[in-house]
Amino acid sequence: MSSFVSYLINGISLGSVYAIIALGYTMVYGIAKMLNFAHGDVIMVGGYAALTMMTVSGAHPLLAILVAVIVCTTLGITIERVAYRPLRGAASPLAVLITAIGVSYLLQNLALLIFGANTKSFQSVVTIPPIKLADGAINITGETIVTIAACIVIMVGLTTFIKKTKAGQAMLAVSEDKGAAQLMGINVNGTIALTFAIGSALAAIAGVLLCSAYPSLTPYTGAMPGIKAFVAAVFGGIGSITGAMIGGILLGVIEILGKAYISSQMADAIVFAVLIIVLLVKPTGLLGKQIQEKV
Numbered sequence: 001m002s003s004f005v006s007y008l009i010n011g012i013s014l015g016s017v018y019a020i021i022a023l024g025y026t027m028v029y030g031i032a033k034m035l036n037f038a039h040g041d042v043i044m045v046g047g048y049a050a051l052t053m054m055t056v057s058g059a060h061p062l063l064a065i066l067v068a069v070i071v072c073t074t075l076g077i078t079i080e081r082v083a084y085r086p087l088r089g090a091a092s093p094l095a096v097l098i099t100a101i102g103v104s105y106l107l108q109n110l111a112l113l114i115f116g117a118n119t120k121s122f123q124s125v126v127t128i129p130p131i132k133l134a135d136g137a138i139n140i141t142g143e144t145i146v147t148i149a150a151c152i153v154i155m156v157g158l159t160t161f162i163k164k165t166k167a168g169q170a171m172l173a174v175s176e177d178k179g180a181a182q183l184m185g186i187n188v189n190g191t192i193a194l195t196f197a198i199g200s201a202l203a204a205i206a207g208v209l210l211c212s213a214y215p216s217l218t219p220y221t222g223a224m225p226g227i228k229a230f231v232a233a234v235f236g237g238i239g240s241i242t243g244a245m246i247g248g249i250l251l252g253v254i255e256i257l258g259k260a261y262i263s264s265q266m267a268d269a270i271v272f273a274v275l276i277i278v279l280l281v282k283p284t285g286l287l288g289k290q291i292q293e294k295v
Contacts, residue, residue: 002137007260008253013144013213015252016151020206021229022236022244023158024199030239031175031195032088034096038079038103039203040226045107046072046204047122047211047221048115054123061125068204076200077193079103085189104223111219119218122211143213150209154202155245162241167194175239224268228255231275237285246286 021043028036046068053064083103087096128142162168173181174191182188203222210225211217228251236247251271258270278286 002134003260005134006138007256009138009140009144011253011256012249013147013252014256015232015249016147017206017210017213017248018225018229018232018251019151019245019248020154020202020209021225022233022248023154023241024202025230025233026236026238026241026244027171027195027199029233031171032084032192034084034093035100035230036079036084036196036199037097037100037226037230038107039199040222040224040229041104041107041111042072042075042200042203043207043210043222043225044111044217044219045075045222046207047217048111048120049204050125050208051120051122051211051217054125061123061127065125065205065208068208069201072200072204072207073197076196076203079200080193080196085192108219108223115219117219119216122215122217124212124215125208126212141213143209147209147213150205151245151249154205155241158198159241167191171195228268228271231271234285235275235278237287240285240287243285243287 021039024039024042025036028034028039049068049071050061050064053059053067054061059067083099084096087099090096124143126142126146128145130142131140131145132138133140162171170181170186170191171194173184173186174188178188181191206225206229207222211221229248232247232251233244234247235251236243236245238244251274254274255267255271258267262270
């Protein structure tokens, strides 16, 4: 029983990272109606930014996280402005999708040139001691505690921001109808840029938390977590903030339990199989809503 509880806690911790990343996907899709497949590589950039600050300049972990957030936020805004905004009115959505894949490979290869292909050892930014329960049978690491807490705080903060602030209301308006929002005086380009900034900042936090829990970093570190976070966003209902969180946590639990009780080699296949089953039963995801097209 204690081993199951440990696996469950680890699954919730991993799922919390997926949820934080998935929030970036779901916000960009919900507001800009595009899939930013370079989002996973922003995670990697955040990891390298934090690692560089801690190893080269000996910065405090909190300062390293702050620098990673600033770097990724700037990167997200730049990507949106240079790569995606000129294609927003493109006749085919494939143009944006292909560009996103191109940006992803660009970031990976730049990381290869700058940092090399060798795996870097990542120093955890968490200093909280582990908690032992059930006479030591259950060990909850400090990284797990911080990751789950960060996910909850981010979820509550983001929901409050969307519902209570003018910028959040502008995001909702743009997600409903860009043209009508612009006629009402809303800066559509600025709103979408803000969405990318928030999503990229969350990616930086997720990257630091992921590398702290699994202390290694390569130019490809963000690729698979990025894909799984996208799966989590679709699983929960892409466009739904609550759905992204639920989808991420469920995905993390399924992955860890699949590794523990079925096969570590089949864990990824199990995750994607569950997604297929969910979408066959409910194509919009767990909390997604069917959009009625007006003709």
